[in-house]
Amino acid sequence: MTPSPQVQEILAQSPLFRDLGGPELEALAAVATLRPLRKGEVLFLEGDPAHTLFIVAEGLIKVYKMDPQGRRQMVLHLDGPHQAVAAVAIFLEKPRYPASAEALEDSLLLALPSGDFHRLLETHPALARALIRFLARRQRQLVHLLDRLVFHEVSARLAEYLLGRLETEGQGFRLPTNPELAALLGTVPEAVSRKLGELFRQGLIRLANRRVWIDDPAALRALAEA
């Protein structure tokens, strides 16, 4: 965590606000507040009234639904630097967060009062356009997630996850804990453990500590599609 980040700088790097002019950014920066969050801290809970939009400056935020008994959770998306969190909630008639959010790492967020954001939206078509694009992209991603959950089994979802990490980070990336991974895949830690073991036994991947090397991407791809 860097000592004193430039609020305007953060705003200017976010896809949502990057098209705004200098004066607008300054005005926004004036009403924004910084919100540090320690690993594991909760940002908001499903059902909380939503007055605030967040921009991630540093760290990683997990947005998730919790099951009724409060034991399992299902991750909807992870948001890193420059990403907006809770952009949806503040536009509902009764603004309440439809999911919960917590920090996966020590993080720093920019909090923007929803009133100010709404006001800015009125007068800045570029902001509206960026927001619309953002919402459309996120919705596409949610539909994809739904598709995977309904039509594909755990091993296929795991395979897709591994290939995704491989693509963005290359060989040897570090896995999250099994409970975290299970929440990402919509299953339970035991299942993750077993499926990883299978992949290893079949020679598709190698594991050391929590690092992964993928030996047979083609086979993994086939698994992911199945």
Added chain:
Amino acid sequence: MTPSPQVQEILAQSPLFRDLGGPELEALAAVATLRPLRKGEVLFLEGDPAHTLFIVAEGLIKVYKMDPQGRRQMVLHLDGPHQAVAAVAIFLEKPRYPASAEALEDSLLLALPSGDFHRLLETHPALARALIRFLARRQRQLVHLLDRLVFHEVSARLAEYLLGRLETEGQGFRLPTNPELAALLGTVPEAVSRKLGELFRQGLIRLANRRVWIDDPAALRALAEA
């Protein structure tokens, strides 16, 4: 299907466009085309390039994902009169429909070229605002669907469905076919048949033809939460 519906009239009734001024509506109406669709006809398929936004004038449109083998399908939402279809797709970088759509009844749609829509958006904040609200609401609904699918079993989803119909239509509403209902609930026709049978045997509902009377809404509610 009424003989010759007023295009402007249809636009003016849609939540998306109702806040536009007369001249804008007229301009939009000039570029809109009417698209009749017979029951069962496909409007677009997942993956098709998306140049067009639709507004339902009459009828009912089903938007759904198909499973890889093309046997089961999962309904994402149903859209009746005044609703927009495919509002998301045209805002993606590579505009392709993320799901398929077909008519559940004989329908009439208004087709708006996405270019015109984009242009209108630039200059009309009210339209942007309405669209943002629309996208936010739909996203909330998708998250709810996902939650139900991941955390609740078929009988709970069926119970919720029945209560929803009861609320909006009262006793004695008509069920869709089992395959349709299965697609709505994310399961297979056989499971729907069995679960309906169970509810009947437990005395929670009565069935005649395909009409439903709900005798014990409280018990059904309990089931839905479980």
Added chain:
DNA sequence: CCAGCCCTTTGACCCAGGTCATGGCCCGCA
């Protein structure tokens, strides 16, 4: 008015994966 097609119901079967319990390990903290 008939033939065919799809829907419905039901039974038998099966399997992915969720649950529970055990034992070992690692790591942070006192």
Added chain:
DNA sequence: TGCGGGCCATGACCTGGGTCAAAGGGCTGG
């Protein structure tokens, strides 16, 4: 240095619900 809590792996078990097959039933279009 010892303790405790969470993580990990694995086995045993169980069940929701998906698959397949068979036997009516009813709507529809020719």
